[in-house]
Amino acid sequence: MKLVYFFILTGLYYSYGQQSNFSEIDFKKADSVAQSYKGASLDNLPLLVYDLTGGFTTDVEKFRAMYTWVCTNIENDYGAYIRTSNKRKKLSKDREGFLEWNQSFTPKVFEKLLATKKTACTGYAYLIKEMANLSGLQCKIIDGYGRTATLNLNKDSNANHSWNAILLQNKWYLCDATWSAGLIVVEKDGPRFKSQYADGYFLADPKLFIKNHYPLDGTWALLESIPSFSQFIAGPVVYKEAFSAEIIPTAPHQMQLEIVKNKLVTFEMNAPSLVTKEQLSLLLVHNGATKEIQPEITINNNTYTLKHRFEQAGSFDVHLRYKDAIVATYVVKVKRK
Known part of the structure; x- marks a missing residue:
């Protein structure tokens, strides 16, 4: 090492x-x-x-x-x-x-x-x-x-x-x-x-x-x-667009996540107060198909919390999106049990 x-x-x-x-x-x-x-x-x-x-x-x-x-x-x-x-x-x-x-x-x-x-x-x-x-x-x-x-x-x-x-x-x-x-x-x-x-x-x-x-x-x-x-x-992959928008992904700390079906996953980021809920979304890539999700979002000062429940088993590339730009990527593996 x-x-x-x-x-x-x-x-x-x-x-x-x-x-x-x-x-x-x-x-x-x-x-x-x-x-x-x-x-x-x-x-x-x-x-x-x-x-x-x-x-x-x-x-x-x-x-x-x-x-x-x-x-x-x-x-x-x-x-x-x-x-x-x-x-x-x-x-x-x-x-x-x-x-x-x-x-x-x-x-x-x-x-x-x-x-x-x-x-x-x-x-x-x-x-x-x-x-x-x-x-x-x-x-x-x-x-x-x-x-x-x-x-x-x-x-x-x-x-x-x-x-x-x-x-x-x-x-x-x-x-x-x-x-x-x-x-x-x-x-x-x-x-x-x-x-x-x-x-x-x-x-x-x-x-x-x-x-x-x-x-x-x-x-x-x-x-x-x-x-x-x-x-x-x-950790998650963080892109230059995060730097341009001054968005700091803070949780989860690791990129690879393993959960069971129907579990709620929470993503957190620090962002300037000018960022609105409408400008944030999740892009889920699964089996070659991409779907945009509007997660449950709460804001506390400059901390933005995005929650999504994974109701389908499989592997998902989860991209945190601000406006039209991807700022960070996670991989969520969803097991049936």
């Missing part, structure tokens, strides 16, 4: 935040500046950083301009990700060999990134850190595990993802430029990158971020307590 190290949170690590802390700031100007330098060269990184940040007085707007630029100008290199994953697997039992390879690997990734504007998660995180540091901001690369609907993890999985922590106004914030930049779509000619900016991963709520980002160093979860790695990989 992988060793995951945990540390007691002290000092600044208790002081963390999320994008809503800056609700008084309109990021349109920062995004507009990033757009105005679309296609700019990486040959002179200090100059690019100055161009992106020179017109701002707040650190968060400076960081926003750089982050948006990276996410809308750097392409996710799926081939590089596969090659990196394969190398990590080969060295999974050779710690010294892995550390030696990893130390020499990042500069090579960055060199290729500068030349091609293509990279995998390591390159995104490294570029964000370099640009932030050049602007006078403190930024960290966080290594760990990323979990998606198509990426299954187990207790022996290797670390497969990197993201960043940024210090703004004496608080640490989390962000993932790789996942903000877009997604990999599979076509007849093979997988390709589709640019599609996702704002939800910018200064995300740590309580939501931990649902699909698990740091090797538990300090950088930015939470007073975090789930075990086993609990992390057993």
Whole structure:
């Protein structure tokens, strides 16, 4: 089993935040500046950083301009990700060999990134850190595990993802430029990158971020307590749409549920008060057929409880739906007795 190290949170690590802390700031100007330098060269990184940040007085707007630029100008290199994953697997039992390879690997990734504007998660995180540091901001690369609907993890999985922590106004914030930049779509000619900016991963709520980002160093979860790695990989799949809507699935804690027929199952989530009952539903997929269910819903402050009674035996993929988007997925196996 992988060793995951945990540390007691002290000092600044208790002081963390999320994008809503800056609700008084309109990021349109920062995004507009990033757009105005679309296609700019990486040959002179200090100059690019100055161009992106020179017109701002707040650190968060400076960081926003750089982050948006990276996410809308750097392409996710799926081939590089596969090659990196394969190398990590080969060295999974050779710690010294892995550390030696990893130390020499990042500069090579960055060199290729500068030349091609293509990279995998390591390159995104490294570029964000370099640009932030050049602007006078403190930024960290966080290594760990990323979990998606198509990426299954187990207790022996290797670390497969990197993201960043940024210090703004004496608080640490989390962000993932790789996942903000877009997604990999599979076509007849093979997988390709589709640019599609996702704002939800910018200064995300740590309580939501931990649902699909698990740091090797538990300090950088930015939470007073975090789930075990086993609990992390057993949890529901949480999608980027949950980040956009700021919806945090809180129960059940595990994705796979086993119940008996006619049992009532309760799903819970924390959501902004602007979310209404009419905007929430369940999508049940059973034997290839999809059915939308309007469950019994109660709201207590920002806690939304959805209840549904399973009256038919079988296996159901249960998708929690907000408006037209799926935010989380569970699997419910219903036994006759």
